[in-house]
Amino acid sequence: MRRSALILLGLMLFVSSIRTAALPQASPNETKPKTTAKKPAADEGEKRFKENCGRCHNPPDSLSPREVKAVVQHMRVRAMLSAEDERLILKFLAP
Amino acid sequence: MVFRIVRRTVIKAGIALATICYIATVACAQSDTPILSGAVAFLGANRGGAPTYQPVIEPVLVAPFGDHFVVEARGDIQGFVFREGGNTGPYNAIFAASLFYLQLDYVANSHLTVTVGRFLTPFNIYNERISPIWIANLQTAPIIFTIGTRTSASSNGAMLRGVAVDRANWTINYTAYVSALTTTQNLEAGRAAGGRVGLFLPHHGFEVGASYQRFLQNEGSNISGAYVVWQPQPIPLDVRAEYAHSPGGHGYWLEGAYHLASNRDTGRWLSRFQPVARVQQYFKGNPTPEDLLPSADVNQFDVGLNYYLPHNIRLNGSYGRQFSSAGDANIWNFQISYRFLFPAWPGGHS
Numbered sequence: 001m002r003r004s005a006l007i008l009l010g011l012m013l014f015v016s017s018i019r020t021a022a023l024p025q026a027s028p029n030e031t032k033p034k035t036t037a038k039k040p041a042a043d044e045g046e047k048r049f050k051e052n053c054g055r056c057h058n059p060p061d062s063l064s065p066r067e068v069k070a071v072v073q074h075m076r077v078r079a080m081l082s083a084e085d086e087r088l089i090l091k092f093l094a095p
Numbered sequence: 096m097v098f099r100i101v102r103r104t105v106i107k108a109g110i111a112l113a114t115i116c117y118i119a120t121v122a123c124a125q126s127d128t129p130i131l132s133g134a135v136a137f138l139g140a141n142r143g144g145a146p147t148y149q150p151v152i153e154p155v156l157v158a159p160f161g162d163h164f165v166v167e168a169r170g171d172i173q174g175f176v177f178r179e180g181g182n183t184g185p186y187n188a189i190f191a192a193s194l195f196y197l198q199l200d201y202v203a204n205s206h207l208t209v210t211v212g213r214f215l216t217p218f219n220i221y222n223e224r225i226s227p228i229w230i231a232n233l234q235t236a237p238i239i240f241t242i243g244t245r246t247s248a249s250s251n252g253a254m255l256r257g258v259a260v261d262r263a264n265w266t267i268n269y270t271a272y273v274s275a276l277t278t279t280q281n282l283e284a285g286r287a288a289g290g291r292v293g294l295f296l297p298h299h300g301f302e303v304g305a306s307y308q309r310f311l312q313n314e315g316s317n318i319s320g321a322y323v324v325w326q327p328q329p330i331p332l333d334v335r336a337e338y339a340h341s342p343g344g345h346g347y348w349l350e351g352a353y354h355l356a357s358n359r360d361t362g363r364w365l366s367r368f369q370p371v372a373r374v375q376q377y378f379k380g381n382p383t384p385e386d387l388l389p390s391a392d393v394n395q396f397d398v399g400l401n402y403y404l405p406h407n408i409r410l411n412g413s414y415g416r417q418f419s420s421a422g423d424a425n426i427w428n429f430q431i432s433y434r435f436l437f438p439a440w441p442g443g444h445s
Binding site: 048050051052055056057063064066067069070071073074076077078079080081082083084 | 127128129130132155157158159165167200202204205208210223224225229230256257258261266268297298300324326328333436437438
């Protein structure tokens with residue numbers, strides 16, 4: 001009985017997690033109708049951020065333009081970013 | 096006695112940090128804004144019935160000098176509260192400060208960065224990429240962590256690193272380093288030379304690499320390792336594994352973490368959970384006390400759960416069971432950490 005309940009609970013959690021992962025993760029700002037398209041460089045920068053930096057951590061809550069250069073230079077050395085990665089991620093974090 | 100040690104340690108660390116900040120301030124006043132980052136954490140553990148508590152502050156200082164030079168430093172000040180005699184005696188505490196790295200990087204071009212000073216020994220990936228307390232999915236380091244990083248996990252010398260080949264679908268990264276023997280307290284390092292090379296497929300979130308080190312102290316020894324990282328983009332899965340071999344012993348660890356949503360900051364309660372599991376095996380060779388390796392074969396598994404709160408606060412807890420001929424043990428861990436990042440001083444240009 002307990003085993004069945006545990007299996008059921010596990011299944012519910014699994015299905016719930018897949019649903020949560022699959023749902024579009026819109027932030028409050030993104031629910032507003034978009035009037036302008038994102039710049040391609042920013043899209044590519046976001047992609048590079050996810051591929052490189054996102055392997056260990058999420059984007060910081062907020063970064064002021066003053067902090068961005070130091071952060072990206074730090075991560076270029078730490079995370080072995082290429083010059084192109086650095087340029088695009090810089091554009092993504094400080095458009 | 097304890098307070099005297101604490102006071103001395105804090106004063107030393109404070110002077111070191113103030114000196115670094117001052118140098119960075121003077122050097123960068125006309126150029127870029129340095130940042131102060133890092134984390135504060137409180138760790139609790141119970142290993143085989145012996146409780147310990149560790150308050151930790153782990154600051155990171157980054158000071159760019161134009162486009163080519165960066166000074167980076169990371170250290171920690173931590174307390175270690177424990178019961179004398181394991182779990183029966185009165186509580187005691189020791190405090191210590193460590194300097195993990197203090198390095199000057201010269202970004203020569205797209206393919207080469209030259210680093211001098213004290214840096215994290217680039218053997219496999221755990222030490223460089225996963226060890227910070229705000230990144231590690233599980234609090235405890237793998238058993239084989241000290242293979243390739245023994246003495247202090249840091250090296251004093253010079254290092255070359257970068258991306259050797261950069262293509263749209265794959266890159267090859269590398270590091271090569273030499274380190275000198277240092278016995279100064281808090282700055283210990285071994286005499287060694289080595290390197291690492293990795294192949295990264297960004298679109299698949301897959302990386303595989305290998306490490307080699309020639310430890311040049313004592314009788315000298317060859318140490319080798321390999322690692323794999325797989326983080327497929329469509330699902331929030333994170334799989335990492337390492338293998339390391341030395342005359343003292345060899346072993347591997349395999350860790351998997353699954354975020355219950357692709358974006359942990361959606362506000363959904365489930366999106367903030369991340370279950371983690373790790374299995375590891377260690378096989379004894381001819382370990383010496385300097386190896387810091389177990390004196391018997393060890394099998395261990397750990398399961399844990401991370402919970403990401405808003406404002407860069409993270410809670411995590413884990414349970415592990417260790418099986419060894421030297422004695423089995425239950426290992427419980429708990430941690431709360433806060434990740435911070437701000438400019439090293441107010442003002443400056445935007």
